[in-house]
Amino acid sequence: MPTITSQSRVRLSLSRWGARLSAVCAAAFSLLAFPAASHAFSKITPERLAPYFEPETVAAFDAYIWPGYVMAVAQDVVEVVYWVVLLCFALNTKLMEHCTALAGRIGARVKSPALTKTGAVLSKMWGDDGWAAAVLFVIAYLLIERILFFPGTFYFSWVREHDFGYSVQPLWSYLWDWTKGLFVSLLSKSALVFGLFGLARRRRNWWLWLGIPCSVLMLGAGILDPYRTQIYRDYERLPDGEVRQAITETLRKAEVEYEDVMLIKMRKVSTRVNAFIAGEGPSRRIVLYDNMLEVFSPDEIANAVAHELGHLKDRSWIRKIVGSLLLTPLLWLFAVLLRRLGRSGRFGFTDDRDVRCLPAIFALLFVLDTVQAPAANIISQTYEHRADDYALNLLHKPEAFRSLMVRLALVNASDLHPPLWMQFQWKSHPPVVERAAHAEDFARRHGIEMPPPTPQAFFLPPEFQKKLDEKRKKAALR
Numbered sequence: 227m228p229t230i231t232s233q234s235r236v237r238l239s240l241s242r243w244g245a246r247l248s249a250v251c252a253a254a255f256s257l258l259a260f261p262a263a264s265h266a267f268s269k270i271t272p273e274r275l276a277p278y279f280e281p282e283t284v285a286a287f288d289a290y291i292w293p294g295y296v297m298a299v300a301q302d303v304v305e306v307v308y309w310v311v312l313l314c315f316a317l318n319t320k321l322m323e324h325c326t327a328l329a330g331r332i333g334a335r336v337k338s339p340a341l342t343k344t345g346a347v348l349s350k351m352w353g354d355d356g357w358a359a360a361v362l363f364v365i366a367y368l369l370i371e372r373i374l375f376f377p378g379t380f381y382f383s384w385v386r387e388h389d390f391g392y393s394v395q396p397l398w399s400y401l402w403d404w405t406k407g408l409f410v411s412l413l414s415k416s417a418l419v420f421g422l423f424g425l426a427r428r429r430r431n432w433w434l435w436l437g438i439p440c441s442v443l444m445l446g447a448g449i450l451d452p453y454r455t456q457i458y459r460d461y462e463r464l465p466d467g468e469v470r471q472a473i474t475e476t477l478r479k480a481e482v483e484y485e486d487v488m489l490i491k492m493r494k495v496s497t498r499v500n501a502f503i504a505g506e507g508p509s510r511r512i513v514l515y516d517n518m519l520e521v522f523s524p525d526e527i528a529n530a531v532a533h534e535l536g537h538l539k540d541r542s543w544i545r546k547i548v549g550s551l552l553l554t555p556l557l558w559l560f561a562v563l564l565r566r567l568g569r570s571g572r573f574g575f576t577d578d579r580d581v582r583c584l585p586a587i588f589a590l591l592f593v594l595d596t597v598q599a600p601a602a603n604i605i606s607q608t609y610e611h612r613a614d615d616y617a618l619n620l621l622h623k624p625e626a627f628r629s630l631m632v633r634l635a636l637v638n639a640s641d642l643h644p645p646l647w648m649q650f651q652w653k654s655h656p657p658v659v660e661r662a663a664h665a666e667d668f669a670r671r672h673g674i675e676m677p678p679p680t681p682q683a684f685f686l687p688p689e690f691q692k693k694l695d696e697k698r699k700k701a702a703l704r
């Protein structure tokens with residue numbers, strides 16, 4: 227009888243893995259290959275779209291959005307392949323060998339007493355001098371990943387965004403943002419890995435040591451929000467005038483404590499709009515993209531702020547505490563899984579103390595994210611509905627609310643009729659037509675007069691539309 231060697235077992239399981247992976251990829255791509263067929267599975271029919279959007283707009287948005295979906299799935303596939311290749315072909319071990327050699331060479335060259343001293347302190351914290359190789363491993367891992375993604379990311383977030391007139395960011399500024407993002411990611415993830423694995427090497431129950439303080443930190447992290455976004459963009463105070471008046475009036479009605487209302491300077495970078503609230507209590511700021519002033523009326527902007535205040539009022543401490551309490555069991559689960567995978571000896575790492583398990587951590591996070599997405603999106607969409615309700619009840623201006631929603635979709639080029647499966651797997655917000663209908667419902671229930679919708683009623687201000695059109699024309703000529 228032929229015996230199955232451990233090597234052939236590994237090969238068998240790899241080919242099974244490969245077959246499963248290809249089946250998932252094929253299914254995802256076939257869903258995306260036929261946008262027209264996919265839209266037939268949307269609960270938003272063409273009849274429901276017609277009162278708000280011209281058919282040409284719907285077609286133009288589909289043409290813009292669909293390749294982005296294909297790209298998102300393709301990037302996921304690239305990422306999964308990256309992990310599988312690293313883990314199943316022991317390339318993580320190879321990479322670590324190179325990093326260890328490089329760390330040794332760098333260490334031999336360092337002559338500065340200050341650096342030597344810092345190195346000694348870090349070695350003491352880590353337990354031995356392997357920390358430098360571990361940090362280099364993280365950096366190499368992330369750099370390779372970013373480089374693999376760069377062509378796709380660049381094409382979709384710069385080239386196409388320019389072609390469709392949504393981005394006005396100069397190339398140097400885009401690349402500067404990309405570099406800043408890369409450095410922030412390298413720095414924060416190296417520090418995280420140093421801390422995480424440093425802890426795991428000392429304490430077998432690291433998940434408990436990490437989980438409890440992090441849960442507490444998660445509860446207070448919001449205070450830092452206003453300062454985090456400042457890495458990328460400048461803020462200025464919203465000047466006095468009708469818009470500021472409409473917003474302060476809304477804040478007064480909602481009885482919300484705040485520091486100031488700010489504009490974030492996005493005009494030079496993007497034609498999209500957004501508004502958000504950052505910070506807690508007295509450090510809280512209401513932030514608007516400066517583009518909003520060109521597109522929306524003071525009443526529409528007040529509704530946008532009221533919607534955000536709805537989220538603020540809806541946030542219960544119990545939900546936050548439950549969320550942060552889930553962290554520790556989740557970390558425990560990761561520790562158990564990593565130890566099991568490590569023990570199997572198939573993935574190029576030994577256990578949860580071995581930095582080579584990093585790709586497995588990202589893979590597990592990916593699985594977790596994919597599995598929890600439908601539930602998270604259903605919850606998020608419910609909360610969006612509730613925030614809409616809050617805004618409608620606070621301001622009693624359903625017409626302004628409706629035109630805010632429809633124009634937001636027009637300016638930001640939202641998917642107007644996502645297929646049902648996508649609505650669950652990817653969308654945190656309800657379809658725009660549902661939100662507009664919600665405002666009409668509110669008006670009916672409260673006896674507020676509201677004209678029936680027509681696409682013309684939601685046209686963007688001519689100046690702004692002209693700017694968008696000119697940019698697209700210029701892009702078409704290029």
Ligand SMILES: [Zn+2]
Nearest residue numbers: 533537610613
């Ligand atoms: Zn919202």
